[in-house]
Amino acid sequence: MNRLALKLLLPILLLLAWELLASGSARAPRPSTVVQAAAAMTASGDLPTGLATSLLRVFLGFATASVLAVPLGIVMGSVAVVERNLDPLVESFRPIAAIALLPLIILWLGTGTQAAVAIVAYAAFFPILINTIAGVKRIEPNLMRAAYTMGVGALTRMRVVLLPAALPAILIGMRIGLGVAWTAIIAAELAVGAKAGGQGGIGQMMFVFYAYSVELNGIVVCMVAVGIVALLLDRSLRFALARAVPWSAP
Amino acid sequence: MTDARMTDATMTDAKIRLSGIGKSFGAPAAPVVAVQDLSLDIRPGEFLTIVGPSGCGKTTVLNMLAGLETPTTGTMTLDGRPIRGPGAERGVMFQDYALFPWKTVRGNIGFGLVHGPAGAGLSAAEREERVRRVIELVGLTGSEEKYPHQLSGGMRQRVALARLMANEPQILLMDEPLAALDAQTRIILQDELLRIWGQDKPAAQRRTVVYITHSIDEAVFLADRVVVLSSHPGRLKRIVEIDLPRPRDDATRLSKGFADLCQSIWQSIREEAYRATMT
């Protein structure tokens, strides 16, 4: 109880300082005005709808990335020839930020959900792929051998040895990928801006506040919401991870 | 020094025959020779132990017998047919145990019965019963639901031993299987091992065992023959027939014959052992 109080002390002091320092200016957002704005945006349904739209896009893109990256990573990690040939391709795309693909993607897919999902999938793809490859390559060789000497067939070995052995690394890749996906969706929605109109997610809401209504409190509400969601996503995935791989205790 | 070919000249029905086996690792230009010119007939139903200093190629020999490594030179046959890869008739216990970290003790031990041919024809209840029996045998009752990372080294080794036994392979290839155990447990499991192998049964009903150990006592106590390897490169130094009567028990451990055989083997490797320790 005492430790909790100690933890909260600094944030509370900072908020107080912010409130006092900003109270001189009429337009500068303050904790009190931000809370008011948050309440209004929640009551009107704008904030929940925006968040839900962005989250749905993230989950669609993240699922797409996982479905592509995990099998590819398993093949690349276990078949040296495939890795040798695909690695240059992966390494040349990897440094290209998802947001840099936006112009192409808008031309191809427009500014709606499809484009957003594509951006997210691209961003989440690489961490999942790289971690899956590493996980497969780091498998204790005698584990596969043990199953082999017990007469277990090659496909079954893949399923019952290789996959579970690489699972902790794959899940870490997915956790990183989900974090990256959330960052990417906000950036993509911001960049696409008002074009998508009412269809927008939280990023587009921020753009509208910035470019049209010049509502600073609204922007801060969105930023805080983005941060809280990122934290919740990471924590819930961490929890799920510990449940999914109880054997790889830290 | 005894030549393997001479001792085996009378044996026509080798279970496993190694002829001129060699194994090198690394680049062909600068190879590390792990095993050189090893010829050996392993008899059906024989308990063969291999001793030699650490790094002399014992594990490499076992991996070749398992079909996990291909010899660089020479030929290897099982029942007259060339060994091309692993097979469920040859069960392996690895020096590093190779337990599946995501499986509990029970899951590890039942692995071969569930996913391999060892469990074919057994009902789920029969599998469970066999797993339960080997768990009891190696003294792991009560730890069935633990994961390997929750076990001590000695317990992990017993899980690996139990997994091998659950599969009941015709040929057991064991790499220092009792090395991590305390002295008392080791003695109990040596006795158990001889019982499972079938030392009370006629020779024709016994399984064939190739057993690596660094303990001379253990090698002599268990074996029909002890193969002594020398190191760098691993070569056949000596094959010692152990004619101690069976069944063997604590009386064997205290007998003069036992002590003499241990002493004789120690004499033939002491020089190398000292050299390995001092450098």
Ligand SMILES: Nc1ncnc2c1ncn2[C@@H]1O[C@H](COP(=O)(O)OP(=O)(O)O)[C@@H](O)[C@H]1O
């Ligand atoms: N995969 C490998 N690559 C290169 N060298 C190896 C490999 N496996 C074993 N060796 C070498 O072969 C020799 C014999 O090793 P090993 O069979 O493990 O010995 P032992 O089991 O008797 O301790 C050692 O010098 C070891 O370094």
Ligand SMILES: [Mg+2]
């Ligand atoms: Mg070894």
